[in-house]
Amino acid sequence: MAGQTLYDKLWSQHLVKERDDGTALIYIDRHLLHEVTSPQAFEGLRLARRKPWRLDANLATPDHNVPTTLKERAAGNAGILDQVSLIQVQTLDDNCEAYGIEEFRINDARQGIVHVVGPEQGATLPGMTVVCGDSHTATHGAFAALAHGIGTSEVEHVLATQCLLAQKMKNLRVRVEGKLGTGITAKDIVLAVIGRIGTAGGTGYAIEFAGSAIRELSMEGRMTICNMAIEAGARVGLVGVDDTTIDYLRERPYAPTAAQWDAAVAAWRDLVSDDDARFDKEVVIDAAEIAPQVTWGTSPEMVAPVFGEVPDPAGIADDSVKGGVIRALEYMGLAPRQKITDIRLDKVFIGSCTNSRIEDLREAAKVAKGNKVAKSIQLAMVVPGSGLVKRQAEAEGLDRIFLEAGFEWREPGCSMCLAMNADKLGAGEHCASTSNRNFEGRQGYGGRTHLVSPAMAAAAAIAGHFVDIRGFSQQPQQPQQPQEA
Amino acid sequence: MQSLTQHQGLVAPLDRANVDTDLIIPKQFLKSIKRTGFGPNLFDVLRYLDEGYPGQDVSQRPLNPDFVLNQSRYQGTSILLTRRNFGCGSSREHAPWALEDFGFRVVIAPSFADIFYNNAFKNGILLVPLDEDTVERLFQEVEASEGYRLDVDLEAQTVTTPSGEVLSFDVDGFRKHCLLNGLDDIGLTLQDEEAIREFEQKHRQAHPWLFRDNQREAS
Structure with missing residues (x-):
């Protein structure tokens, strides 16, 4: 039997139930929320008199609407001059408070863009399924987490059931081999990949980014690349676990500690595609040829x-x-x-x-x-x-x-x-x-x-x-x- | 969710590939905390000649006479015919909400972006993929004859043209079932509540670090 890809492993580790028609129920470990795509989901829960399935899986922060000048921010929510934006941020606060969901509010030092905050806190871990009502959730795949964006109906579905209805994607591997030129960054790699395969080139696929140039990247660089998988049409971008991944996570606030850390690291080491794994499609790019x-x-x-x-x-x-x-x-x-x-x-x-x-x-x-x-x-x-x-x-x-x-x-x-x-x-x-x-x-x-x-x-x-x-x-x-x- | 079994409607052609979700509904309208009322701002940038903002009286805004949905022959349309990779970009469900609120029930294109595909079906909109050549032919037919209507039959998975030509399309079984019956996903999933609890228990034992309440106990 052929080996498994990283995506195959993550999929099978979260498979609750598979239906005859090909749809599956997959379990969600981490659900990130922000103010724009969650209000209607909470409203739906309320109307149906449902409660969140598992509170500790959720983490929220406002990011899309918040002002960025110090003057406005000094006043907290009250500094949001746009009244429509203010209502949206306030609604997130109210919903998180009502349901008991942890939230980093506007002037919490831990507040930020949800896809920066999750990894930074260690709230994104290898082997997790991570979803958020935002297409750039693909970012978290840099940690060998199965991460993708969802719509608001799905936000409500995850809140209510801790699961998502999904269909298995196909596997695409993008290998970037060789050494990058001086001044060439992860952003140039991913733009070059999109230029090559097109904005729909990854539709229906989970893209695993591999090859020596990807291995050389920091976690920040890998996040930049996975973040833009969606710009190539793929909901999911992935990078296998290595020392860089593990070193980044050590002592992050939400990361496991002590004996649990050791057990986790041992399990994470397996979160790579097997050598004999089969991909439905492969694209190879020479790192040395990538220009800014x-x-x-x-x-x-x-x-x-x-x-x-x-x-x-x-x-x-x-x-x-x-x-x-x-x-x-x-x-x-x-x-x-x-x-x-x-x-x-x-x-x-x-x-x-x-x-x-x-x-x-x-x-x-x-x-x-x-x-x-x-x-x-x-x-x-x-x-x-x-x-x-x-x-x-x-x-x-x-x-x-x-x-x-x-x-x-x-x-x-x-x-x-x-x-x-x-x-x-x-x-x-x-x-x-x-x-x-x-x-x-x-x-x-x-x-x-x-x-x-x-x-x-x-x-x-x-x-x-x-x-x-x-x-x-x-x-x-x-x-x-x-x-x- | 509104069910859809058969739908007959006037077709409007949007001749453009890679229509992204920012184009379907621009970000300033995403500030609403409701699910309804997005229709007047569907394709806002293409439809009006000025910049739109939330809460505006759209009847006072200058319309772009060249935009297809502003042309009299397409008034009352409910089937959108467009090009490949429709709905690419963000996960905003406001995109299908806007299409639905405007009155679209069916979108026909050679391909659709993944997240949009999910979101549309959850809002009672049927997405019909047809190959590029067929779509091209439909574009020609729509433009050639005013009042061009198509007959869409989800049960049979067919689209019938005014000349009686029958085109078949693919749709996955689960989404078809939900749309035919107007079923709520959450209700269906909760029928498997026991299976979810059982999985969760095993998952917690195998990967205790994924559950923060375990960590608090451990530390």
Whole structure:
């Protein structure tokens, strides 16, 4: 018998019941909640007079709607000026209190983006099933946890039954082999993967990311990659357990201790695909060939290396692809064959569940250090993923580096990734963003998003346009040259 | 959940691939704590010429005359015909809520994003996958004849065109059963309450660290 993939193992360890029609009931170990996708689920529970099945499996924090300026945050919920947002955050507080669910409220130091908070607390552990009413739940797969986003009906289902109705996915392995070039990060890897397989390339699959370049990554890097599995259409992204995983989790607040830690580690060691496991599909990418990536369009698959150019629709044969490219160029205000490095930027956003962890901020700070944000940039903001990331960054002096360079240093939350709070792009503005989606209007009505790594975003802030991080000196740049030439 | 067995309706064509959930319902409308009322903001950016915000009187907003749902021939539509990878992006169930609230019961496309697929069926919307060539042909037929309607039969898993052509489609057995009968998933799952408790007990013994109350006892 062929061996099992990591996904197969996680699936069978959580299988409560399989129906003849192929649907299965799987048990959920961890359920993360935030304010946007949970109110209707709690309302459903109340109407049906049901109670949560198991309280200690749930953990909540507000993230999408919270303001990120210190002034507003100092006032707690009362500082949320948007009354509709305020009601949503307040509703989460009320529901968690009514049902006895643990919540890190707006000004708790542990509050933050739910996908930063879970791993940081050790609330995400290898071998778990982790769900949340948010598609970027794929992030937690970096810990060899079976993690994926669910809709609000499913949030209610998990609260009420601790289970989910699911169908087994197929297995796709993406192997990234070899050594990454200097300055190339996890974000570039995942954008390159999406560029290769497309935004629907992973539909119906769980993607396991493997290969020597993935092994070399920190947990932060692996989270960045799994986070964007959904941008390739896959609900699930996975990385097998190794020492990096285990070292990250040691002594996290929710992680097991003492004898239970040893037993857990012994069990976690098996959470890798067997050598003879069979995958339905495999994609191999040479790490050395990955250049810094920049998206130019309105779908994450519309991506190019920084030294490349925007495509020319005239050269595209498939009519529907061609139509998509024409529409994207029009929306983005770009000309065919325009060089990526010629795209002028208005704003820069460093943050989101993709790239707001301490390592991301360190990489951006390295580039920002001693430099100044270009005058043509109206706003460059750094939004840490959680209160604890913020605290750590401040202990390392990263906040000073950003502030001295002219970046704003904000309070934790989802912020301009999806602009549900006050942080947004104006119509027509171009933004270098470390987030995950460049959909039309995602960062604000008419806003134009370019997805990049934190180092690339920081370099773009300084130059005023995209630059190849590999040629960008880590030394302070010359005093600002007028870029308007 | 509303059941659906057979549905006959006017077809509206949305000629665009990779329609994402931000396009179906933009984020500013996700702040509602209700399940209803999203219909007026379905495809908000495409439908109106100005920027929308929650709580607005949409009757005062300028409509985009080029957008298909604003054209008189498609008023009263309940079947959306569109291109591949419909519903990609976020897990927001507000997307099917908006489609349903607007009046759509069926969406036909070559493929759908995974999370959206789940969410739609849980809200009484039938997703019909048909191959690219067939979808292309339907686009041509819809555009060629005003008042173009399709007959969808979930029991038989068929779509019948005005010319009498019968197209078959796939749907998984469980979702079909739930949609035909308008069944509530939670009620069905709780019929297996004993199996869940039994599994949970064994799971707790094998992986005690996954249960925080165990850890408190252990430490």
